[in-house]
Amino acid sequence: MDLILDAIADAFASLSDPELIEVVALTLVVSGLAAISSLALGVPVGAALGLGRFRGRGTLRVAVDVGMGLPPVLVGLALLLLLWRSGPLGSLRLTFTPTAMVMAQFLLALPIVVGLTASVIESLPAAALEQLEALKLNRVDRSRLALVEVWPGVVGAAVAAFGRVVSEVGAVLIVGGNISGETRVLTTLIVQESRQARFGPALGAGIVLLVISLIVNVSLSRIRGAR
Amino acid sequence: MRLGLAVAGLMLVAACGGNQAILVAAGTTLVDSGFVEEVAGDFTAQTGTDVDVIGEATAQVLALARSGSVDVTITHAPDLEAEFEADGLASRSATVFTSRFVIAGPPGVELEARSAVTAFQEIASRQGPFVGREDGSGTSLVESAIWQLAEVDAPAQSWYLSTGQGMGLTLQVASERSAFVLAELGTFLSTGELALVDSDVDDPALQNSYRAMSVVGTESSTAADSFVGWLVSADGRAAIERANVEIFDRPDVYRTPAPLRD
Amino acid sequence: MTDPGFELVHGVTTVVFGPNGAGKTTLLRSIVAELDVVAYQPQQPYLFRGLLGTNLGLGLTDEQSGLAGQLARRFGLGDTLSKPASVASGGERARLSLARTLARPEEVVLLDEPLAAVDLAERPAIAAAIRESLLGRTGVIVTHELEQVVSLGDRLAIMIEGTVVQQGPVGDVMGQPASEAIARTVGVTNVYEGKVAARDGPTVTVQTDGVQMIGAGEIEIGRLVRVLVPAETVTVLQPTSAGGSARNRWAGIIRDMAPVGRLVDVVIDVGVPLRAILTPGAIDELGLEVGGDVVAAVKASSVTVVAQ
Numbered sequence: 001m002d003l004i005l006d007a008i009a010d011a012f013a014s015l016s017d018p019e020l021i022e023v024v025a026l027t028l029v030v031s032g033l034a035a036i037s038s039l040a041l042g043v044p045v046g047a048a049l050g051l052g053r054f055r056g057r058g059t060l061r062v063a064v065d066v067g068m069g070l071p072p073v074l075v076g077l078a079l080l081l082l083l084w085r086s087g088p089l090g091s092l093r094l095t096f097t098p099t100a101m102v103m104a105q106f107l108l109a110l111p112i113v114v115g116l117t118a119s120v121i122e123s124l125p126a127a128a129l130e131q132l133e134a135l136k137l138n139r140v141d142r143s144r145l146a147l148v149e150v151w152p153g154v155v156g157a158a159v160a161a162f163g164r165v166v167s168e169v170g171a172v173l174i175v176g177g178n179i180s181g182e183t184r185v186l187t188t189l190i191v192q193e194s195r196q197a198r199f200g201p202a203l204g205a206g207i208v209l210l211v212i213s214l215i216v217n218v219s220l221s222r223i224r225g226a227r
Numbered sequence: 228m229r230l231g232l233a234v235a236g237l238m239l240v241a242a243c244g245g246n247q248a249i250l251v252a253a254g255t256t257l258v259d260s261g262f263v264e265e266v267a268g269d270f271t272a273q274t275g276t277d278v279d280v281i282g283e284a285t286a287q288v289l290a291l292a293r294s295g296s297v298d299v300t301i302t303h304a305p306d307l308e309a310e311f312e313a314d315g316l317a318s319r320s321a322t323v324f325t326s327r328f329v330i331a332g333p334p335g336v337e338l339e340a341r342s343a344v345t346a347f348q349e350i351a352s353r354q355g356p357f358v359g360r361e362d363g364s365g366t367s368l369v370e371s372a373i374w375q376l377a378e379v380d381a382p383a384q385s386w387y388l389s390t391g392q393g394m395g396l397t398l399q400v401a402s403e404r405s406a407f408v409l410a411e412l413g414t415f416l417s418t419g420e421l422a423l424v425d426s427d428v429d430d431p432a433l434q435n436s437y438r439a440m441s442v443v444g445t446e447s448s449t450a451a452d453s454f455v456g457w458l459v460s461a462d463g464r465a466a467i468e469r470a471n472v473e474i475f476d477r478p479d480v481y482r483t484p485a486p487l488r489d
Numbered sequence: 490m491t492d493p494g495f496e497l498v499h500g501v502t503t504v505v506f507g508p509n510g511a512g513k514t515t516l517l518r519s520i521v522a523e524l525d526v527v528a529y530q531p532q533q534p535y536l537f538r539g540l541l542g543t544n545l546g547l548g549l550t551d552e553q554s555g556l557a558g559q560l561a562r563r564f565g566l567g568d569t570l571s572k573p574a575s576v577a578s579g580g581e582r583a584r585l586s587l588a589r590t591l592a593r594p595e596e597v598v599l600l601d602e603p604l605a606a607v608d609l610a611e612r613p614a615i616a617a618a619i620r621e622s623l624l625g626r627t628g629v630i631v632t633h634e635l636e637q638v639v640s641l642g643d644r645l646a647i648m649i650e651g652t653v654v655q656q657g658p659v660g661d662v663m664g665q666p667a668s669e670a671i672a673r674t675v676g677v678t679n680v681y682e683g684k685v686a687a688r689d690g691p692t693v694t695v696q697t698d699g700v701q702m703i704g705a706g707e708i709e710i711g712r713l714v715r716v717l718v719p720a721e722t723v724t725v726l727q728p729t730s731a732g733g734s735a736r737n738r739w740a741g742i743i744r745d746m747a748p749v750g751r752l753v754d755v756v757i758d759v760g761v762p763l764r765a766i767l768t769p770g771a772i773d774e775l776g777l778e779v780g781g782d783v784v785a786a787v788k789a790s791s792v793t794v795v796a797q
Contacts, residue, residue: 095403135548149592192391
């Protein structure tokens with residue numbers, strides 16, 4: 001019992017550690033950039049998938065379904081292989097950098113954004129979809145109109161994507177390396193601290209992650225409730 | 228996870244009422260390469276006692292031992308081991324094999340220094356970069372001891388990268404960042420795809436001794452004691468030599484000590 | 490889908506009429522899929538987020554938007570265009586969607602139940618606007634209300650169970666069902682064209698080519714109209730009979746009698762051909778026969794007058 005009580009006491013003490021603040025900032029930046037970039041690509045693709053009749057739609061759908069359940073460590077491994085100095089993209093020198101972490105989280109977030117965007121569009125009433133066709137808009141305008149119609153769902157997709165990547169550890173540890181002050185984020189910090197039985201700081205980082213996660217999920221349910 | 232599996236394995240063994248099994252916690256350097264399991268396999272073959280192996284940083288290994296969660300420890304942190312023994316927690320202990328630490332760096336960058344301390348000073352004057360573990364492992368304890376002797380506050384430097392993770396990942400980061408790193412020889416040899424070369428600094432300070440200790444008062448303490456005894460026996464020494472060849476294709480990565488210290 | 494046998498006649502408006510589930514909407518969708526270049530208003534008007542005015546212009550060029558705006562004002566939507574779409578009533582949605590669809594440039598215009606959500610009082614004006622917009626274009630309008638058939642269509646196609654069972658000019662199809670099944674489904678209705686000669690409260694007197702008819706309808710004098718007289722509402726009397734309160738009483742001669750299932754279809758020449766559906770018992774009792782003189786009586790409330 002003492003172990004747990006001590007850890008909790010230490011956890012709150014560790015919250016004011018400037019290093020933790022640095023880690024929190026990097027966490028938010030990395031996952032935020034990953035979520036934003038996955039939105040930039042994923043929302044249009046998701047809209048096309050949700051509305052579309054185009055070649056390769058079935059394949060894309062399967063790819064998205066598989067991607068949504070992709071194990072983060074596998075994404076990390078694949079990316080590490082690509083970025084490894086003697087690998088195909090080695091000349092970019094991106095291994096163990098925040099950029100590599102953003103890339104990994106982008107890959108994890110993208111299928112979620114595409115899949116959720118497509119499904120909120122598909123959940124539009126049949127009358128809306130039929131009317132959308134009847135308006136004879138060009139592809140871009142049609143997607144835009146559909147997306148505006150389901151915007152809470154699109155924001156929800158963004159938040160869900162952020163929520164997934166911010167709490168993910170496998171991929172960022174593999175491609176980021178948990179380097180202090182450079183690629184150390186909350187999840188990799190928790191792994192590190194708990195490996196060393198420094199349960200207080202581990203729990204402190206965990207509390208911050210939990211708060212972020214709570215904010216994400218509360219706003220997600222608020223947004224989904226909005227209309 | 229590994230601990231969970233090991234515990235599950237133990238429970239299974241206990242439930243079957245089979246042979247007594249022991250849980251060995253060793254430094255990740257020894258476990259990641261598969262060396263300890265290879266050695267322990269011979270023990271099981273000879274005695275019928277199952278051995279489960281988990282790898283953790285040295286500090287974590289000793290913390291587990293203090294809580295009675297493991298039966299045998301194999302670590303490489305003389306100060307912490309001495310403290311553990313002084314606290315009367317070790318039933319039996321012995322130095323079972325030694326290796327050395329390697330100061331490795333990017334190919335094409337030769338260090339002039341020939342001692343560990345001067346090599347670290349040279350790295351500092353070049354501004355590294357240097358990748359450290361800072362994870363409570365025996366390797367990181369040795370590393371900080373050398374920095375101290377070199378009178379460099381390395382972790383405060385911008386060229387010092389700290390992973391807080393195991394040897395394998397730390398070596399990867401050093402390789403990809405073209406950085407120097409202090410690595411344990413076995414892990415250095417068993418980690419693939421590294422663009423790092425051994426600077427061949429040979430210094431007694433880079434000597435790396437592994438000490439096995441059986442923990443007092445665990446359920447399997449008898450088997451634990453006999454495992455530690457076996458490690459320094461002729462059979463154990465032969466197993467260690469065989470495991471070297473098996474895993475590293477050379478006989479001299481983990482060398483058994485010539486005069487037995489007990 | 491099997492070919493329902495619909496004949497798309499260019500330059501006129503065809504109303505597709507049939508019971509619910511007859512496949513009318515499916516027919517429209519198949520025309521949309523086949524021709525592609527059509528203006529199509531689905532049955533359930535859907536408005537997207539934003540203002541009614543924004544919705545009005547969706548998919549239209551500036552010029553077409555201007556036209557849609559004129560139609561919208563004509564449909565009484567002038568004041569509502571700055572309202573958010575989310576607070577629009579069903580009628581407003583329907584009228585707005587209709588204005589937008591009619592403003593489209595395509596030659597073929599398909600409307601699925603365009604007046605279903607429109608208030609009864611507003612229907613004649615909107616029907617007139619539809620007729621006007623479709624003048625010279627090819628229209629296909631789905632409805633399940635007979636009155637709209639008469640107010641909107643040049644031609645009529647009757648659909649039953651996924652098939653077009655009869656199609657042709659409105660008067661022909663309604664007055665002469667091709668089969669008993671059609672007669673049972675849509676009824677037999679006499680349709681005449683004429684001009685309003687007098688108006689008295691909720692009734693009007695229409696001068697057709699041969700006879701005056703009094704029916705329900707609030708339409709100003711001089712307007713061209715169609716008059717609907719359902720065959721089953723026509724009562725046939727002996728020429729000497731004076732009874733009955735029906736305001737339409739026309740003397741005529743029986744031209745034809747033909748059994749329709751258990752009933753008999755009687756065609757009487759009262760100046761124009763008038764069909765009545767009678768029971769065999771009534772025919773025996775009255776001693777009706779081809780060539781005999783009779784009086785046909787219809788209550789004004791059974792006669793519907795619809796503006797063209």
